Amino acid sequence: MTITEEFTPLFAPKTVAVVGASTKGNALPNVFIRRIREFGFTGDIYPIHPAATEIDGLTAYKSLADTPKPVDYAYIAVSGAQIPAMLSAAKGHVRFAQVVSSGFGEVEEGKNLQAELADAARAGGMRLLGPNCLGIYTPRGHVTFTEIGPKEVGPVGIVSQSGGLGTDIIRRGLSRGLKFSGLVTVGNCADVTPSDLLEFYIADPQTKVIGLYIETAKDGRRLFDILRKAQASKPVVILKGGRTQQGLAAAASHTGSLAGDDRVWVALARQTGCMLVDTLDNFIDTLLIFQTLTPRPQRATKKVVLFGNGGGTSVLATDYYSRLDIDVTPFDQHVIDALAELKLPPGTSITNPVDCPVGTLQQDDGRVAEKILDIICGQGKPEALVMHLNLSAFVGRTKPEVLDNLVAAAMRVQQKYPGQSHFILVLRSDGEPSLEARKREFRDKAVALGVPVYDEMANAGHAVAALATFERFKAARG
Amino acid sequence: MNKPNDNPVAAARSAGRNALDESAGKQLLSTYGISVPQSRVAKGVADVDAVMNGLKTPVVVKVMSPDILHKSDAGGVKINLRSAAEVKTAIEGMMNAPKIKGARIDGFLVEEMAPAGHELVIGGLRDPQFGPLVMVGLGGIFVEILKDVSFRLCPISRIDAEEMLAELKGAAILKGARGTKPASIEAIIDVLLKVGGDNGLLMQHANDISEADINPLIVSDTAAVAVDARFILG
Numbered sequence: 001m002t003i004t005e006e007f008t009p010l011f012a013p014k015t016v017a018v019v020g021a022s023t024k025g026n027a028l029p030n031v032f033i034r035r036i037r038e039f040g041f042t043g044d045i046y047p048i049h050p051a052a053t054e055i056d057g058l059t060a061y062k063s064l065a066d067t068p069k070p071v072d073y074a075y076i077a078v079s080g081a082q083i084p085a086m087l088s089a090a091k092g093h094v095r096f097a098q099v100v101s102s103g104f105g106e107v108e109e110g111k112n113l114q115a116e117l118a119d120a121a122r123a124g125g126m127r128l129l130g131p132n133c134l135g136i137y138t139p140r141g142h143v144t145f146t147e148i149g150p151k152e153v154g155p156v157g158i159v160s161q162s163g164g165l166g167t168d169i170i171r172r173g174l175s176r177g178l179k180f181s182g183l184v185t186v187g188n189c190a191d192v193t194p195s196d197l198l199e200f201y202i203a204d205p206q207t208k209v210i211g212l213y214i215e216t217a218k219d220g221r222r223l224f225d226i227l228r229k230a231q232a233s234k235p236v237v238i239l240k241g242g243r244t245q246q247g248l249a250a251a252a253s254h255t256g257s258l259a260g261d262d263r264v265w266v267a268l269a270r271q272t273g274c275m276l277v278d279t280l281d282n283f284i285d286t287l288l289i290f291q292t293l294t295p296r297p298q299r300a301t302k303k304v305v306l307f308g309n310g311g312g313t314s315v316l317a318t319d320y321y322s323r324l325d326i327d328v329t330p331f332d333q334h335v336i337d338a339l340a341e342l343k344l345p346p347g348t349s350i351t352n353p354v355d356c357p358v359g360t361l362q363q364d365d366g367r368v369a370e371k372i373l374d375i376i377c378g379q380g381k382p383e384a385l386v387m388h389l390n391l392s393a394f395v396g397r398t399k400p401e402v403l404d405n406l407v408a409a410a411m412r413v414q415q416k417y418p419g420q421s422h423f424i425l426v427l428r429s430d431g432e433p434s435l436e437a438r439k440r441e442f443r444d445k446a447v448a449l450g451v452p453v454y455d456e457m458a459n460a461g462h463a464v465a466a467l468a469t470f471e472r473f474k475a476a477r478g
Numbered sequence: 479m480n481k482p483n484d485n486p487v488a489a490a491r492s493a494g495r496n497a498l499d500e501s502a503g504k505q506l507l508s509t510y511g512i513s514v515p516q517s518r519v520a521k522g523v524a525d526v527d528a529v530m531n532g533l534k535t536p537v538v539v540k541v542m543s544p545d546i547l548h549k550s551d552a553g554g555v556k557i558n559l560r561s562a563a564e565v566k567t568a569i570e571g572m573m574n575a576p577k578i579k580g581a582r583i584d585g586f587l588v589e590e591m592a593p594a595g596h597e598l599v600i601g602g603l604r605d606p607q608f609g610p611l612v613m614v615g616l617g618g619i620f621v622e623i624l625k626d627v628s629f630r631l632c633p634i635s636r637i638d639a640e641e642m643l644a645e646l647k648g649a650a651i652l653k654g655a656r657g658t659k660p661a662s663i664e665a666i667i668d669v670l671l672k673v674g675g676d677n678g679l680l681m682q683h684a685n686d687i688s689e690a691d692i693n694p695l696i697v698s699d700t701a702a703v704a705v706d707a708r709f710i711l712g
Contacts, residue, residue, distance in 0.1 A: 217608075221609045266629070267611065268631060270630070271631060476637055
């Protein structure tokens with residue numbers, strides 16, 4: 001059985017059993033039933049209950065072994081002590097059981113119970129997810145543990161050792177334009193580990209980029225072997241918790257085992273081409289750039305053009321990018337000459353960074369941007385172009401359509417030179433609600449066209465640096 | 479030089495030791511094709527004339543004892559000895575040194591001194607979750623104070639070895655900054671691969687070696703020689 005076949009019942013279950021739903025309809029498993037129905041799950045749902053015959057309008061069964069069809073995915077949220085017996089009695093009737101309940105290996109007194117749970121899952125012939133997790137979000141299977149989450153299947157596959165952070169990744173990622181091929185919370189990893197799911201995502205045709213939130217990797221050597229064998233066929237972004245001594249103490253209490261040392265993770269990333277990030281925002285920023293742009297190892301990103309309004313912003317970004325090993329260096333003379341011929345108003349800088357005050361950008365209702373971008377892409381040919389607009393600066397000074405025209409111009413030029421320069425958009429705003437609303441609208445359009453959008457130059461810089469790292473790794477290793 | 483034992487690790491294990499002594503450590507390195515200085519073991523003063531025959535001076539003498547962890551601190555290392563007479567005097571001195579007198583003594587390692595060069599450290603460590611790791615750094619303050627080292631998981635490839643060296647903050651020193659001779663990068667990479675590569679020492683002995691230190695590895699513009707080595711078993 002291939003890894004894809006093995007995990008298909010998890011990512012696209014035909015039958016779902018739910019343990020812990022109450023006849024009163026108010027327990028977490030009842031909420032789960034409601035959510036997957038709303039999410040469009042059309043397979044069979046089997047509530048498991050020792051006494052009830054019907055729950056939420058569905059026929060209930062006494063045990064996991066009693067359901068009419070075998071169970072692809074069982075969602076289990078009852079008190080921990082009764083679960084091992086339940087699993088071992090399943091007799092090969094269940095493929096995947098996700099134990100949401102806590103009180104296992106994450107606390108000292110639950111360590112034995114966790115060992116018992118893992119043994120029971122093995123005896124019952126199933127793979128076990130968790131315990132101490134929240135569930136799975138799999139749009140292709142119409143199963144979700146969160147109340148929000150797009151139904152559309154995307155390219156980003158996630159494994160999270162923390163359930164809460166998994167929810168954050170979906171919520172924040174969604175608002176940033178991420179689309180997921182799946183997100184699995186694995187909690188204490190008594191059986192299925194991030195390595196197993198990484199292996200699945202590497203093979204999964206729906207997944208283009210992989211994100212892992214890891215606190216501990218008990219099977220670290222296997223993780224390394226899988227990544228090494230994959231030869232960076234897909235970008236893998238790792239958000240590692242517990243890299244410092246202080247973080248380590250928190251990790252030990254959270255997941256219940258020792259964490260690897262920071263230097264191991266740095267080594268792992270450098271050797272396998274993974275991108276190691278430190279914050280949730282950085283994680284999402286990096287996933288977004290790989291969702292939208294296609295890495296080009298044969299022309300690894302080094303030279304970047306900055307174009308937008310805001311002189312200070314350009315200067316600060318040039319400094320910041322240089323520290324990230326990204327070059328923002330002046331154009332060759334012929335490009336400068338071509339830009340000079342546009343006869344842009346005084347105060348416009350055309351060397352790179354290309355700094356255009358609002359007064360310049362609003363010329364011809366914003367259509368001037370198209371000419372500038374055309375010269376930058378067509379003649380400057382940088383590996384990447386970061387276009388930044390300070391939306392606040394346009395307010396009250398220009399017609400509303402100027403911004404639309406600018407963004408539309410950027411999109412057109414981007415499509416005129418396919419594969420020429422990675423195109424990144426930074427939309428800066430002061431948080432004013434109407435600007436935020438327009439920003440969201442621009443962002444949705446841009447991301448749909450394959451242009452990643454960032455809130456600030458620094459966020460974009462880190463994402464570009466990660467893209468460059470990945471491209472260089474692939475280039476050096478063929 | 480002693481006849482290389484096929485497996486000094488197994489020998490030390492069966493003798494119930496939790497570390498390789500310097501001589502066994504160098505035998506192990508030698509088995510993997512890593513250059514170590516020519517050396518011989520003298521049981522005592524009476525052996526010195528025979529042992530010196532065939533060794534190039536100057537030599538260094540080091541006490542061999544399972545009881546002495548830090549040989550230099552105990553007065554168990556004498557360098558720059560130019561004759562058999564000087565070696566004998568050094569050994570007699572050591573046997574009377576307060577920290578050596580009462581210790582079990584396996585003998586005295588008489589070893590040719592390595593030509594001058596850059597001092598590096600190559601190390602190994604077994605991580606409980608990830609298995610063997612290999613480390614490289616520049617010797618002295620770079621390792622001890624600045625912690626300017628780079629790690630990789632074993633096995634490393636040639637590109638990994640190159641990148642390990644390139645990411646050291648002191649990398650420029652190896653190229654011969656400030657008028658010093660450059661170190662042979664090729665020779666360092668060769669040792670890194672023999673220690674941490676696919677069929678390297680750390681992979682082959684992953685179950686036995688918990689820590690390893692080649693310190694210093696002296697690297698000239700043509701060659702790298704492991705002047706001291708320490709392997710902790712477990």
